[in-house]
Amino acid sequence: MKTITIIGGGWLGRPLAHYLETIGHKVFVSKTSSDGVKTLEEEHLRAFQLNLDDDIAAIKTSLASHHPDIVIGCFPPGFRRGKGDEYAHQWKKLVEACRETKVTKIVMVSSTTVYPNIAKDMLERDATLALASSNDTFSDNAKIMLQAEQYVIDSGINYGIVRCSGLIGADRHPSRFASKLKQVSDLAPANMLHLTDAIGTVSYIAMHNNNVVVNATTPNTVNKAEFYQSALTSIGSEEPLPPLVHIADKRIVSDALVELGYKFHHQHTLELI
Secondary structure (H helix, E strand, C coil): CCEEEEECCCCCHHHHHHHHHHCCCEEEEEECCHHHHHHHHHCCCEEEECCCCCCHHHHHHHHHCCCCCEEEECCCCCHHHCCCHHHHHHHHHHHHHHHHCCCCEEEEEEEHHHCCCCCCEECHHHCCHHHHCCCCCCCHHHHHHHHHHHHHHCCCCEEEEEEECEEEECCECCHHHHCCCCCEECCCECCEEEHHHHHHHHHHHHCCCCCEEEEECCCECCEHHHHHHHHHHHCCCCCCCCCEECCCCCEECCHHHHHCCCCCCCCEHHHHC
């Protein structure tokens, strides 16, 4: 049994905490507000309040009170709220706190946002901070996330970094997002990951001994136009797709994760809808 602290009890962190408890681990999970803590406690989780914008001393004290073996950072970068710059700073503080409190492993839930805007198959080696620093095909958001990853890599602590594709699940059905797209391409792969495999991947990497960076994405997929049309059809919607374009885009490859021994629950993105 491990003692695991999850930073961020949101859409992924909350069910991840439940899963890790069911397989025998002692789990603590954080929220930034007292109301959030109360909600998790009502689900019988060991919840606590933590804000990574607080000073490093408060973060260290909070972590130390749980004596975690493993810390899983499961919080979003906040790019949509215009707060992305703080993400790398939050990870820098969390890594320092983990080092000071003798955590034995850090797992970072990252994103395939780190990859450059190039239409090709993307392997883990195709995105590093060193590559991004002198390459304009990496977005500003990618560079922020890669800086955060680098803090984890340079921590001196055993680590796993899980780069998740677009997350979908029972209450995040892809049909919801179709109308929000400005356009949809029949040449761009639909890189998607179901919540079940997000939980499975993160927990698998948390228990894996080696330092790894892996892509977590459903192994087989179709183009975005077909995917979103199938999503709309699956719920009986007659809503039209956004304007169709013929623009190629990157495909995320999860071969490295499979080679480590992880077995996906879903082998194809059309299974997700």
